[in-house]
Amino acid sequence: MANDLHDLTTAIARELGSPWAARPLPENEASLHAPDLHFLVVRHDPGNRDRLRISGAAAAGLAPHWPRTGRHHITVSQQKSPERIAGEISRRLLPDYRAALAIATTNLEIARRADTEAARALAVLARQLRGTLTGRKVHLYGPSSHLTGSISLADGDITLSLRLPAPHAASLAQALGNFRATP
Secondary structure, three states: OHHHHHHHHHHHHHHHOOOOEEEEEOOOEEEEEOOOOOEEEEEEEOOEEEEEEEEEOOOOOOHHHOOOOOOOEEEEEOOOOHHHHHHHHHHHHHHHHHHHHHHHHHHHHHHHHHHHHHHHHHHHHHHHOOOEEEOOEEEEOOOOOOOEEEEEEEOOEEEEEEEOOHHHHHHHHHHHHOOOOOO
């Protein structure tokens, strides 16, 4: 049965045209994929073994950035010809799937840029405060008469955990006051 599914999926890939290709997957599934991050999973529909369920999947690290809206799967009769199944995929699945893929790709690029900017900001903080940068955290070491603690980055936000002698608190409060929202 797995070979039949792979043979059918290979024929569907031919009908979809270049650059589509097919590959067997574990669990009696097969994929239709293209180098431009298109990735479809083909399996027998568990609710109706006479139908195939074809689902668009997030490839290449896109899953966290994938939109939760849109139609990302269809079912088709496995009795249809590969040409008709390819037509169903092109007409019913690919438009929404391609829109979701474009959104996920854009979201991934935005996240990468934000991550790069945040990493640069931490490096600047480490340099200006003469701290030690370890991963996503700047460590500030020194005697208790000076600023010590850590500054970490998570989800695009900087978190401060600082220790400062009381006489310097007013100076720190004045500097931090510039970042408070005004009512």
